[in-house]
Amino acid sequence: MPPSRSDLADFTYFLAIARHRSFSRAGLELRVTASGLSHALKGLESRLGVRLLNRTNRSVTLTAAGEALRDAMERPFTEIELAVESLNRFRDTPAGRIRLNVVADAATLLLGPVMATFADRYPDVEVDIVASNRIVDVVGAGFDAGIRHGGTVPEDMIAQRLSADLRWVVAASPAYLERFGTPASPSDLAQHRCIGVRLGDDRIYRWEFEGPDGEFVVPVTSRITADDGRAMLAMALGGTGLVYGVEPLFAPYVASGALSVVLGTWSTTGPGYELYYPSRRHVPTGLRAMIDLIRELRPLGL
Known part of the structure; x- marks a missing residue:
């Protein structure tokens, strides 16, 4: 039957x-x-x-x-x-629904600045964004694509670069620095309150720096750990401790004086954000439109 x-x-x-x-x-x-x-x-x-x-x-x-x-x-x-x-090729504009799994900071820094324009240009495309640092199988979880830092994208995926390289810095509020002092080198971090970074696979991130002898990592000891850049940013603004992250996330607060970058001469640069999807899957026209718009507006350079 x-x-x-x-x-x-x-x-x-x-x-x-x-x-x-x-x-x-x-x-x-x-x-x-x-x-x-x-x-x-x-x-x-x-x-x-x-x-x-x-x-x-x-x-x-x-x-x-x-x-x-x-x-x-x-x-x-x-x-x-x-x-x-x-x-969709028979339509004047893309239509349908796209689902994206996006590392949290990229949702703020990469998608946030372009979504108003996207909504105006493509009113028939629905966008479902899940902002999370958890590492997921985008295919198995039903997503059309993911956005992560370059170097963390699964090797069996097609990756499209969406931003320039990103500088990673340490920042703190003036109130914290006045109370606890300013570290002069990464080795001083052992005497400071550092907000720990939990990665999407539950590992604790070791802060990366670059010195005269090249790149190196510092396993900071943290009494407070978070897995979301926005949460860590809020704690840093409140004077909780030193925070580590991508410079564009802190830039507005540095400009206003709410945060100060420290250990700037030790900062390192890493790959920018990449959008990725499986090679065997047809790329929805709405997703292609999203890629093209991000590359056109370049919210984080390219």
Whole structure:
């Protein structure tokens, strides 16, 4: 018996749940409530006569039947999505929806300055941005692309450079420096309050510097650690301690006097932001438009 229209919709729901391993995250992607997805999947399982998912309060996993169905259906549904996306070439302007997983600072520094223009130029494109430093499988999580620092992009992805190289600096508020003094060299950091940086894979970042003998790292000891540049910035502005990050994030506050850069002669420069996507996936026209606009406006140079 051929699948009904209801089956086709429920297959879409099933693939999203299988991809995210979560009813709530799949619901966010599909704009359907978690309870609605659960009801649809129960109906699909009933019609098929097999259980596709194992559900507990903490996890969603695929049964053997669920894995077989996912493997069989992923490619056809991907081809349907590509066919629909290809229709954009017949339109005057791009349309559709793009989902981006973006390292948090890039959302602020790279996307923030261009989104107003993007919305004006491409009113038929919806953009769903998840700003997080957590390292995720952009394909498995249902994203069209990711944005990360160059050098951290998976090797099997196509990368497009979106910014110039970035300078990494240490900054602090005048109140902190007045109370605790200004470090003269990276070795002085052991006597200072430093705000630790937790990376997307849960490692604690070792601050990088460059001296007469080249680049080196300093494993700072931190009583306070955060995984988001905006949170660390807020703490630094409040006098909590020294903060390490990309210079453009601190620049407005340095200009206003709310922060001061220290150890400037020891600063190092690293690769800028890159947008990346899998080579085997068709690039949505909305995503191409986003890339072109960032390169046109160059909020962080290029």
